[in-house]
Amino acid sequence: MVQINEGLCKSCGYCVKFCPKQVLQIGHERNRRGHFFPVVVNERSCITCAVCALMCPEGAIEVSKGGGKA
Amino acid sequence: MAEYKRSTMIADAPSGYCPGCLHSLATRLVSDVLDELGQGDNSLNVISVGCSALNILYWNGDFCSVAHGRAPAAATGIKRTNPERLVFAYQGDGDLCAIGLAEIMSAANRGENFTVIFANNQTYGMTGGQMAPTTLIGQKTTTTVYGRDPHSTGYPMKMCELISTLEAPVYVARFALNSPKGVREARAGIKKAFQAQMQGRGFTFVELLTNCPTNWHMTPLQTLDYMNTNTIPYFKPGVYKDITE
Amino acid sequence: MSEKRFMKGNEAIAEAAVRAGCRFFAGYPITPQNEIPEYLSWRLPEVGGAFVQGESEIASVNMVYGAAAMGTRAMTSSSGPGISLKAEGISYLASAMLPALIVNISRGGPGLGSIQPAQSDYLQATKALGHGGFHAMVFAPNSAQEAVDLVYEAWEYAERDRNPVMVLMDGCLGNIMEEVELPPMKKLTDEDLPEWSLTRRNGRDYQGNITPIYTEPILEGINTMAGEMYKAWEEEDVKAESFLVDDAEYVVVAYGIASRVAKEAIMALREEGFKVGMIRPITVFPYPKKLIHDLDYSRVKGIIDIEMTIPAQMREDIELQVAERCPVYEYGRSGGCLLDDEGVYDAIKAIVTGGAD
Numbered sequence: 285m286v287q288i289n290e291g292l293c294k295s296c297g298y299c300v301k302f303c304p305k306q307v308l309q310i311g312h313e314r315n316r317r318g319h320f321f322p323v324v325v326n327e328r329s330c331i332t333c334a335v336c337a338l339m340c341p342e343g344a345i346e347v348s349k350g351g352g353k354a
Numbered sequence: 355m356a357e358y359k360r361s362t363m364i365a366d367a368p369s370g371y372c373p374g375c376l377h378s379l380a381t382r383l384v385s386d387v388l389d390e391l392g393q394g395d396n397s398l399n400v401i402s403v404g405c406s407a408l409n410i411l412y413w414n415g416d417f418c419s420v421a422h423g424r425a426p427a428a429a430t431g432i433k434r435t436n437p438e439r440l441v442f443a444y445q446g447d448g449d450l451c452a453i454g455l456a457e458i459m460s461a462a463n464r465g466e467n468f469t470v471i472f473a474n475n476q477t478y479g480m481t482g483g484q485m486a487p488t489t490l491i492g493q494k495t496t497t498t499v500y501g502r503d504p505h506s507t508g509y510p511m512k513m514c515e516l517i518s519t520l521e522a523p524v525y526v527a528r529f530a531l532n533s534p535k536g537v538r539e540a541r542a543g544i545k546k547a548f549q550a551q552m553q554g555r556g557f558t559f560v561e562l563l564t565n566c567p568t569n570w571h572m573t574p575l576q577t578l579d580y581m582n583t584n585t586i587p588y589f590k591p592g593v594y595k596d597i598t599e
Numbered sequence: 600m601s602e603k604r605f606m607k608g609n610e611a612i613a614e615a616a617v618r619a620g621c622r623f624f625a626g627y628p629i630t631p632q633n634e635i636p637e638y639l640s641w642r643l644p645e646v647g648g649a650f651v652q653g654e655s656e657i658a659s660v661n662m663v664y665g666a667a668a669m670g671t672r673a674m675t676s677s678s679g680p681g682i683s684l685k686a687e688g689i690s691y692l693a694s695a696m697l698p699a700l701i702v703n704i705s706r707g708g709p710g711l712g713s714i715q716p717a718q719s720d721y722l723q724a725t726k727a728l729g730h731g732g733f734h735a736m737v738f739a740p741n742s743a744q745e746a747v748d749l750v751y752e753a754w755e756y757a758e759r760d761r762n763p764v765m766v767l768m769d770g771c772l773g774n775i776m777e778e779v780e781l782p783p784m785k786k787l788t789d790e791d792l793p794e795w796s797l798t799r800r801n802g803r804d805y806q807g808n809i810t811p812i813y814t815e816p817i818l819e820g821i822n823t824m825a826g827e828m829y830k831a832w833e834e835e836d837v838k839a840e841s842f843l844v845d846d847a848e849y850v851v852v853a854y855g856i857a858s859r860v861a862k863e864a865i866m867a868l869r870e871e872g873f874k875v876g877m878i879r880p881i882t883v884f885p886y887p888k889k890l891i892h893d894l895d896y897s898r899v900k901g902i903i904d905i906e907m908t909i910p911a912q913m914r915e916d917i918e919l920q921v922a923e924r925c926p927v928y929e930y931g932r933s934g935g936c937l938l939d940d941e942g943v944y945d946a947i948k949a950i951v952t953g954g955a956d
Contacts, residue, residue: 289360292367296374296567296574302534317368335534337358341378342369343385347358395804398797400665410810416797418668419810421691424661427625427653431665431673434649435623436798457661460654 285348286324286336292344293321299336299345305329308336361385363394363415370408374574376531376564377405377446380473381412383537383562384442387544388415393552397440400429402454404446405479423454426461426470433468440548441468447488448478451511458513465522465556469547472513474589475564483569487511490584495569510588514561518594525550526595528561530586532578536563543593550598558598563589603780608743609634609773611781612702612766613642615750616674620785621700622648623673625662627655627681630714631770632704635676646784656681660688660701667697668809670796672754672787676702678770679720680711682728689763690729693825694811696795698757700750701735702766704773707935715935716770718855721912724767725884732822734829736836737765737884739854743777745881751782756836758793760828767883769907771856771937832885839887840879843869847876848898849951852891852917853905854880857931857938861905864944873951886916896924903950905943909933 286307293315299322300308307330311323321344324330334347363385371378388394394415401409403422410419420428425443433441450458450472458470477495478484485495485502488510492501502510518526525547529540540562547558563585565577572580606614613635616624624643626636636652643650649666653659659675666673677685682703692699705720707713724737736756740746746768757764792801797809813821842862844850853861858879865875880887891902902921904911911929918927930946932938 294368294373298374298574298578301575301578319373332356334356334358338534338537339379341371341375341382343360343364343382345358346360347356349357396799401810407812410808410812414806416799416807417810418665418797418808419695419812420664421661421687421811424658424664424688427658427661428665428668430651430658431623431625431662431667431671432669432797433665434651434662435666435669435671435673436800439799456654457658460658464651 286330287346288322289344290315290321292342293319294342295319298339302335302339305331361389363388365412365414369412372568374567377473379531380562380564381409383541383544384471387541387548391548393440398432400425400443402445402449404449406444406446423449424457426457429468430461430466433466440551443470445472447474447486451487451513462517462523462557463520467551467554467556469551469558472561473564474561475566477566477569479566479569490588514594517559523557523559523595524555524597525558527593528589528591530563530581530591532581555598601780601782603778605776606743606779607634607774607776608746610638611743611747611779612750613638614781615747617642617646618782618784619751619754620672620787621674623666623671625651625653625659626675627653627659629678629681631706631773632676632678656684660685663699664688664692664697667699669798670792674700678704678706679708686729690731691811692763693733695809696761698754698761699763700753701763705769713935717933717935718769718907724765733825734884735763735765736832737767739767739881739883741855741858743779747779769856837885837887838881839890842877844876844878846874848874848900849903850899851877851903851905854883857905857907860938860940860943863940864947867944868947875947875951888920891917891920899925901925901950902927903947904929906931907938
């Protein structure tokens with residue numbers, strides 16, 4: 285599953301661009317620094333490939349196998 | 355890779371890098387590889403001047419911040435006196451191939467047993483986007499406002515090609531960080547370089563093509579396309595030298 | 600444990616450094632200091648140290664920066680033009696609070712100047728070894744033996760203060776051969792490695808960092824601490840020799856090679872009944888201000904600054920202490936022309952007999 289540490293996000297959009305299953309979208313909420321952070325909109329499609337985490341410059345995304353809430 | 359856990363080698367706080375900066379991704383990649391190799395505590399990051407100096411407030415491992423361009427010299431003093439440490443210099447393109455050209459070429463030529471991670475974003479980011487030796491022909495910067503003109507400023511400097519002509523270096527490679535494929539290859543390349551160093555093989559050099567959304571005056575996503583159409587055709591990714599085996 | 604040898608001044612410095620625990624040297628060839636790197640290139644590996652011939656003075660001093668950051672006793676040496684190139688690195692050493700030894704075997708200047716000896720780097724050494732307003736302790740020996748003794752304790756000061764130390768000597772002293780008594784080899788262990796150093800051999804298990812850059816309030820604090828350190832040096836660490844000063848009517852002030860020539864002239868003049876003495880700064884920074892300030896100016900009729908450089912560079916330091924209580928004269932040779940006994944004798948005699956202005 286995909287866990288987003290929204291406080292680290294700078295809203296570059298790389299995670300959204302490179303996710304092969306359109307699991308993520310930039311949301312409508314801002315973090316403390318004013319950046320719109322991504323949200324998981326399609327968790328069931330996630331194949332835990334972790335490309336989002338791979339491409340995140342800030343290391344704001346962690347991916348683990350298995351279910352459960354963040 | 356299917357799971358990802360953020361390394362504790364970087365601070366549990368946002369980096370000082372701008373949104374979408376692949377410098378930041380490069381730093382994170384190094385931290386990932388150190389974790390994978392179990393070398394975090396044994397590593398020593400020689401931090402240069404430029405945006406890479408943002409790591410002073412971001413890097414949780416041992417670090418030695420040094421003068422502009424001199425990281426390979428300082429790393430020489432570090433590694434020669436403490437050869438058991440995993441030592442890497444982290445330099446940008448202004449630092450490495452302008453002011454520090456003598457230091458990088460000489461350290462490479464001596465075959466110093468450390469690794470240089472070279473983040474090439476074709477500009478001086480920290481000082482506001484001036485021309486670097488790596489700035490592409492026609493690329494606009496604050497000191498080439500009509501675009502870089504080779505008649506007065508020469509051509510972008512290809513460091514992997516230069517360094518791979520030397521006898522001593524054992525691993526010289528360039529990767530582009532604007533795609534998952536490039537990032538995966540870069541990660542493997544950094545790992546290979548560190549492993550070669552741990553085996554005492556000699557000088558290793560990993561160039562990472564990065565971006566500068568702020569000074570290229572583009573959105574982060576636009577820079578990724580720009581790299582595909584402009585940067586990568588000139589600075590061709592690949593392994594330029596590998597005698598680690 | 601100590602032993603006597605007949606050595607060149609430069610070689611004596613190199614051997615004394617090894618015995619003081621120096622285990623890293625990086626440098627770039629320049630006359631008249633080449634015997635130091637040449638000697639250390641084979642001597643350091645003998646004791647488990649490392650020698651690197653750098654691609655430039657700039658690289659060399661930064662190699663020393665790296666080694667010093669690991670807590671290794673490290674040094675570099677050069678001469679005037681090369682010291683200018685090292686200025687950046689010396690400033691960074693001071694900023695990052697790293698101990699190291701820098702040796703300047705000075706020659707004629709400015710520019711490429713002359714490869715012959717001169718004392719033309721006094722102002723650089725004592726006032727501005729680099730940008731940013733810092734100082735290093737500067738030792739100015741006048742014999743191979745004194746160079747050995749000062750180099751032997753250089754890192755004790757450097758590590759105490761976490762600040763670079765300079766030995767300022769000229770090409771004459773670097774190249775003359777003299778008998779020296781060498782001190783025993785200092786035995787340093789991993790436990791002696793400073794706790795701030797980046798090595799892990801001292802058992803440190805937390806993050807180590809060395810940096811020459813700070814955020815504003817921290818840097819002001821560091822500047823303030825440095826200022827207090829320089830004041831403490833003046834109270835505690837000034838080294839100087841007074842020679843026949845007690846009854847002197849004319850006091851020569853000279854350091855290094857100039858003091859040796861001046862001493863000969865003073866002894867000759869004493870035999871003729873002229874009351875001439877000498878104050879010899881051994882540390883030119885901190886400067887022996889008090890010795891000059893506290894002279895009895897009801898007796899002292901003049902101060903004579905003798906240096907192997909024109910114009911005299913130490914004169915301003917002297918004049919600040921004399922404070923117009925008597926005239927200050929200067930005599931020197933420069934540009935690689937050496938001070939000689941006769942010239943110095945004549946110059947002092949002309950002053951004490953009223954023949955000079």
